[in-house]
Amino acid sequence: MKKRIAIDMDDVMADTHAKFIQLYLEGEMPRYTLDELKEKSFHELFDENEYKVISERVYEPGFFRDIPVMEGAREVISDLMQKYDVFVASAAQEFPNSLREKWDWLGEHFPDISWRNYIFLGDKSVLDTDYLIDDLPRNLHTFKGEGLLFDALHNREDNQFRRMKSWQEIAAHLL
């Protein structure tokens, strides 16, 4: 039997942070430039109110539908599928508007992954796969297999999990 990999969507398959940056820059009088926004996390740059305003945009219908694909994800996942059973594991249940949008997004950008391998859940501790690739250390903490931390501005402090700086590093580790 092939080994099984579960892959998170936001900030792993999908460049969700890039979408937030775009929305912020389109907003009223942004205080930071694109370069600054690519250097530091929203938590470092924004005050509480600014953070709340930008993060609540996830509740808007359509937010999850047009997020760009993370650089390298398409090619590497296609290669991983030759060797592994690939599942998509997204904590989509927090945002009910995201459920259909994520289903449609996956069908558009990853047509080779069957709906049979989509998993939309809240708590990833119920997953039984060999690997989990995720940007949130809290999801890796409760995972029994090998957790791989996908590098992001908001997880730079973590040093408990093996950090993958890019999809190319994932390819090098797993292929």
Place this chain on the structure above:
Amino acid sequence: MKKRIAIDMDDVMADTHAKFIQLYLEGEMPRYTLDELKEKSFHELFDENEYKVISERVYEPGFFRDIPVMEGAREVISDLMQKYDVFVASAAQEFPNSLREKWDWLGEHFPDISWRNYIFLGDKSVLDTDYLIDDLPRNLHTFKGEGLLFDALHNREDNQFRRMKSWQEIAAHLL
């Protein structure tokens, strides 16, 4: 740590077969009475075309939103939640229209179950819980914990799994 139970929705928490019967009886010239429909499965009663017509109604928007709650489910699940961590595990990914409808249905009928414990997936073999209560033997076959088969007209042939005739029997077994 509490033991964990995953519970299927259709024909376990939700009386989906009752909804199909209702739609059939509202259709053009039904050939069977309610009593007959409660005695035998659609596979036994219907020819291929009739079966196709009725089963394709799951694709209609709204199909999953107003399904009645299975008799006893609310009370027993409420009791199970005292002793176990209860997760809902529905193979909803086959029907993308069902995703939001199932989320809303759960919020209406089972408000004490958090969205954190919803799992919408395609292939239940990725689940790592202690129990799975499901009406489809194929879902129990790939499950590593204790599988409990929820009795239904369409699974009467199965004799591989412990059969639960009702939510009351589940209470007697697990509480």
